[in-house]
Amino acid sequence: MILIKVNQFSRQRRGGIKLMKSVIHRVPITRARINLGQVVRRVHMKREYFILEKGGIPVAGIMNADEMEDYLDVRDPGTKKQIRKSQEQYRLGNARDASGFLADLRVARAKAGR
Secondary structure, three states, X not given: OOOOEOOOOOEEEEOOEEEEOOOEEEEEHXXXXXXXXXXXXXXXXXXXXXXXXXXXXXXXXXXXXHHHHHHHHHHOHHHHHHHHHHHHHHHOOOOOOHHHHHHHHHHHHHHHOO
């Protein structure tokens, strides 16, 4: 069975990082119900999105659970405040490189293990 495709799935490389274009499918809700296992597999494995329609009108969307949690976290006012605070600290130069941070964590873990 072939579902209606809006975008094509493709991979690009930019600066050594693999980028994936979002694939968004618009599917009648009855077709999604019949093929729910396939829809869920594609959402989970390929990070595809599905917009479910009833009578041609979008009524719901399906996305990966990890992305949904991230989306909800970003909408949280406390998280937004922390992100703004972190960005400001970074602009002020209060940042460390990852290797230094990880080295400090290893030292702290070693001290705690004694």
